[in-house]
Amino acid sequence: xxxxxxxxxxxxxxxxxxxxxxxxxxxxxxxxxxxxxxxxxxxxxxxxxxxxxxxxxxxxxxxxxxxxxxxxxxxxxxxxxxxxxxxxxxxxxxxxxxxxxxxxxxxxxxxxxxxxxxxxxxxxxxxxxxxxxxxxxxxxxxxxxxxxxxxxxxxxxxxxxxxxxxxxxxxxxxxxxxxxxxxxxxxxxxxxxxxxxxxxxxxxxxxxxxxxxxxxxxxxxxxxxxxxxxxxxxxxxxxxxxxxxxxxxxxxxxxxxxxxxxxxxxxxxxxxxxxxxxxxxxxxxxxxxxxxxxxxxxxxxxxxxxxxxxxxxxxxxxxxxxxxxxxxxxxxxxxxxxxxxxxxxxxxxxxxxxxxxxxxxxxxxxxxxxxxxxxxxxxxxxxxxxxxxxxxxxxxxxxxxxxxxxxxxx
Ligand code: HAM
Numbered sequence: 001x002x003x004x005x006x007x008x009x010x011x012x013x014x015x016x017x018x019x020x021x022x023x024x025x026x027x028x029x030x031x032x033x034x035x036x037x038x039x040x041x042x043x044x045x046x047x048x049x050x051x052x053x054x055x056x057x058x059x060x061x062x063x064x065x066x067x068x069x070x071x072x073x074x075x076x077x078x079x080x081x082x083x084x085x086x087x088x089x090x091x092x093x094x095x096x097x098x099x100x101x102x103x104x105x106x107x108x109x110x111x112x113x114x115x116x117x118x119x120x121x122x123x124x125x126x127x128x129x130x131x132x133x134x135x136x137x138x139x140x141x142x143x144x145x146x147x148x149x150x151x152x153x154x155x156x157x158x159x160x161x162x163x164x165x166x167x168x169x170x171x172x173x174x175x176x177x178x179x180x181x182x183x184x185x186x187x188x189x190x191x192x193x194x195x196x197x198x199x200x201x202x203x204x205x206x207x208x209x210x211x212x213x214x215x216x217x218x219x220x221x222x223x224x225x226x227x228x229x230x231x232x233x234x235x236x237x238x239x240x241x242x243x244x245x246x247x248x249x250x251x252x253x254x255x256x257x258x259x260x261x262x263x264x265x266x267x268x269x270x271x272x273x274x275x276x277x278x279x280x281x282x283x284x285x286x287x288x289x290x291x292x293x294x295x296x297x298x299x300x301x302x303x304x305x306x307x308x309x310x311x312x313x314x315x316x317x318x319x320x321x322x323x324x325x326x327x328x329x330x331x332x333x334x335x336x337x338x339x340x341x342x343x344x345x346x347x348x349x350x351x352x353x354x355x356x357x358x359x360x361x362x363x364x365x366x367x368x369x370x371x372x373x374x375x376x377x378x379x380x381x382x383x384x385x386x387x388x389x390x391x392x393x394x395x396x397x398x399x400x401x402x403x404x405x406x407x408x409x410x
Contacts, residue, residue, distance in 0.1 A: 009113065009121025011306070016370065019316035021124075024305055025106060027152045028126040032104040035145050037128050040103035042086040044110075048076040054085030054291055056257025058200035065111040079110035082256070084284065084300055085291065087129045092293035097132040104128045118307045127281075127302035134297030136231050139262045139283060140238030146266055146279045146301050147244050154314040155268050155278060159245055162264040163252040164232040165202075165220040168286065171260070174223040175201055185213050205253045219250045228261050235262050258284040262299065268311045278311055279303035322408050323388075324366035325352040328359050328378030336377040339386075339401070346405040366391060375404065 006012050013021055032039075048068050055062050067079040080086055083105050091097050106126045113119050128145055130138045143160060150158045165171060178201040186194060190209040197204060205214055224232070239246055246264075254263045263282035281301025288296040323343070327336045336352060343350045351369055353362055359376075366374045376387040380398055388407070389396045399407050 007121070009115035011120060011122075016316065016320065019320060020309060020312075020314070021305070023314065023317055024153060024308065024312075025126070028104075028106055028149060028303070031145065031149050031152060032126075032128060035102075035128070035141065037102045037104035040083075040087050040090065040105045040129070042083065042090050042105070043080075044108065045077050045079050046086055046089065048078040050085050050089050050291065051078050051081060054088065054258060054287060055082065056200075058196065058203055059257055060203070060206075060255055061111060065113055067110045067112060081111045082109055082302065083107070083125065083127055084129060084256075084258070084302070085287070087300075088131070088284075088287050088291055088293070088298070091131055091296075092288060092291055096288075096294050097296050100133050101131040102128070103131065118304075118310055120306055124305035125302040126305060127300060129298060129300035131298045132296055133299070134285065136234035136238060136262075139231075139235045139299050140242070142281060142299050142301050143235070143239055143262075143264055144242055144244060146281065146303055149303055150266060150268075150278065150308065153308050153312050155308055155311045156313060157269040158278075159247050159267050159269055160239070160264050161249040161252050161267055161277075162236075162239075162246050162262065163220065163249050164224065164228060164235075164261050165253055165259060165263055166224045166228045167260050170220070170223045170225050170228060171202070174218060174220050177218045177223070178202070178204070181217055182213070188213050200257075202253055202257075203255075205251060206255055214251065220253065221250050231261055254280060254282060258287040258290065260285050264301075266303075270311075277304070278307045319370050319372040320349065321351055321369050321371035322348045323350050323373045323375050324362075324369060324371040325350060326359060326362040326366065326374050326376045327352065327356075328376050329381070330356050332377045332381055335381060339375070339377065339404075343405055343408070346409075348405060348408055373408065 051066060052062050061081045066081055069077055071077050087103055091101060108122050109125050110122055112121055115121060128142060130142050147158065147160060179197060182189065182197045182201055182204060190207060193204045193207045193210050204210065205217060252263055252265065259282040261283040265277040265280040267276045268278060279301060283299040285297040287298065288294060325336050325340050327333050340350050340352050353365055363374060371391060374389045374391055380387060384401055385398045386401055386404060387396055388399050
């Protein structure tokens, strides 16, 4: 027996359970196309500096969670902990964004976390980035995107927690006041937070260990200047017009440094509070410049597929196959293979055994592969017919071979 195990914090997903994952991916692609997002494919690893600068050196992600290593050429490489910095890096490398660029992605992200339910070292995100728009309508569209995706994935009772953290100048004023406040209550803070008070006081607001001190801390909303305040009003009016349920959460700052103005998280009300967000996003108007590009406003989100899996009421698709071809007459295997090939080319999902097996064994395989029907290639073949059995009801009927594709699709 093999002693190899999947590395700590990673999961294998195999058929038939992976049916849910394929469904989740297809729905994501479908919603992305409905909202007009093209596809962005970027490397699973980047120059470490892309994340160190993009996500922010003082964030939990960069400080503690990066999978970084030197490659054989001595370059410092990091497995992507998230994809926003990568997409922005790619857009800058391609010459920047003229007008708008709407890009979506799906795939594994890597963070060296303490694994627990809903928190893994390799996890999956589906995300969208709306590049080149500073309009509050873009924020509303991206917020709606995540909400509709969760609706389609049947995650019940989703509440969107939303906040604004203002622009750079607002954050600077907030920062000064925060430092003042935290220094007054320095002794009550955890060592991690104490260390961050002067380097990154916003991050202290994210600490789970200092909730009492944080409760009375100055809020980003106390320092909002007019333009970001108006922007936020427009975002709220936009999501209200779409009847998306939301909660104003003045303590929400999110764990990545690139955000300004709108930030939000999707929280299913019924779901276990510790790993509660099944997705999150925000505006990041400064990230292009941080990574060496021209000023380009942008907003985006990423949905956490592993957590959606835990919260979703969507059943995996019932049948993996439209039909399973059972060969009752061994001399007709070639005809059966040809029929399978034709039906597949008609777009149907079809399988058969790999070698001669008893009819009973073939029906067993048909059941195991969760096929909706079985086609029996037997004596009727010479009269141009096959028997089709509905594997749920057990009903059987004879259908002309030429019509079988149309019949299965009906
Ligand atoms: P994030 O909040 O770090 O944002 O991650 C988004 C979602 O990924 C979370 O809400 C959560 O569902 C899931 N997630 C994060 N870490 C883990 C983990 N260790 N295990 C399982 N699921 C996890 C971002 O990554 C930003 N790039 C989102 C964004 C895009 N902002 C603007 N554009």
